[in-house]
Amino acid sequence: MELDRQLSERARTIGAELAAGGDLGPALRIARELSPVAVDLGDDSQRYLSTLASLAHGDLTVARVVEPHLDAQAILAQAETDLSPLPGEEGVWGVYAAHAPGHHLAGTAEADGIWTLTGRKPWCSLARELSHAVITAHTGPSTTRAFALSLDHPGVSYPDDKWVSRGLSRVRSTSLELDGVPAVPVGGDGWYLSRPGFAWGGIGVAAAWWGAAAALRDTLHSAAGRREPDQIALSHLGHADVLVHAAGTALDDAAQRIDAGEGTGQEGAVLAARVRAACADVAERLLTVVGHALGPGPLTGDEEHARRAADLTVYVRQHHAERDLARLGSMIREESLPDEAGG
Structure with missing residues (x-):
């Protein structure tokens, strides 16, 4: 999963303004600006997911404003909904x-x-x-x-x-x-939950979790450059990088599968459950790894880091932890797995 560093920096700037007491106007404007990205989901899903990851890498509040707007635009496009009866439908x-x-x-x-x-x-x-x-x-x-x-x-x-x-x-x-x-x-009765994009939207949220986790990894990397790290610090950095890489690879694979038509029905539900679990896990583990590596200093003295840690702690709770893992286990229970001897 590649990050758009320019988009991340824009989100970071908006987030800093919000933290200083600014209004949500700039975040709402970037949501409207990014509306065309919504049609990429299912066609160029890598761009859709990387957009959300990049925003979250910069600031999670900005990502949390944009993500449902893009999800709504994707839903409306998929349903081919005529919005003419509604006033001002070009809003957020x-x-x-x-x-x-x-x-x-x-x-x-x-x-x-x-x-x-x-x-x-x-x-x-x-x-x-x-x-x-x-x-x-x-x-x-x-x-x-x-x-x-x-x-x-x-x-x-x-x-x-x-x-x-x-x-x-x-x-x-x-x-x-x-x-x-x-x-x-x-759509009709039941369409919202049965449509292919229902699972894809959940993967979009996971991309935002991953983007914030990648930012935590970058915080560790920056700390390692400020003074000579010891073996423990290097171990934390290596651990963080492996976790971020693994979940990013899962997102890349999901984007390819969606675009190949493999993200529908039960297959799409399993794909989303796996990717969401992987990204939620890396988010939670990065919060722990960075806390162990850097101690209380950034949480009490670095406003951006402290905000990111607090925001991610709340945002990732959209994953229902063991309950969602149990749901995944239920879905794969009857799947036939590759024969261990024959491959």
């Missing part, structure tokens, strides 16, 4: 597909063919800052569908949910309350 988008106890969002087809959404949706990151979203809603007792909607509609409100996170502190997640908000269907 989010994707809200989480479910939680006590939250239920229902989609209702009206007599004139228009759909409306009513209810509550959890974990809607940056909803107050964005213009539109792809959101999933229940259309029946056991069916869901994706919809596109404008977040500027008067039927959209924001409960006062707590957000005390020290990591990704500027990417506030809240619930959404919708009351008769008009929406455009994106």
Whole structure:
């Protein structure tokens, strides 16, 4: 996986401005600027993944703003959705597909063919800052569908949910309350989860984890250049490099498989689960390796490093650790593996 160092530096500059109290405007602008990258997913997936990795290498808040926008653009393109009924659809988008106890969002087809959404949706990151979203809603007792909607509609409100996170502190997640908000269907019932791009979007998030891990590796490399490292320091650097290289290779392989048409159905689900697990593992292990190598100094005296460590700790929790590994184990349980003797 190759990093675009110029794009990384742009994200780093924007992140520093945000940390100094700046607004999210520059991050939202770079999201709109990068919208054309969304169509590369499934065609030139290497570019799509490296874009997200490069942004995360520079700053994770910037990457966290851009990633769902690109995911939404890819979803809408794949569904060939006509957005003309929505005002200002060229804005910055989010994707809200989480479910939680006590939250239920229902989609209702009206007599004139228009759909409306009513209810509550959890974990809607940056909803107050964005213009539109792809959101999933229940259309029946056991069916869901994706919809596109404008977040500027008067039927959209924001409960006062707590957000005390020290990591990704500027990417506030809240619930959404919708009351008769008009929406455009994106695919049919069940399409959102069954489409090939569902797995690909999850790999995009993994690319962001990997980009931040690569930045932690680079922090170790820089520290080794400031004074003569001992054997322990060199061991930490070597360990970090092996981990980053291995996960980067997994991302490269995923991009090639997606573009070759091998990332669909069950094959795509297994591919995404493997790559996400590999990138989550390298992110968590790099946080530990760098902590052991550099001690508390950078966490207490280097604002950029401390922010990256806090941001990555929160971001990587989108991987559900042992539960996601168990899900992967369930998927491969019935797969036939190569014969150890015959290859």
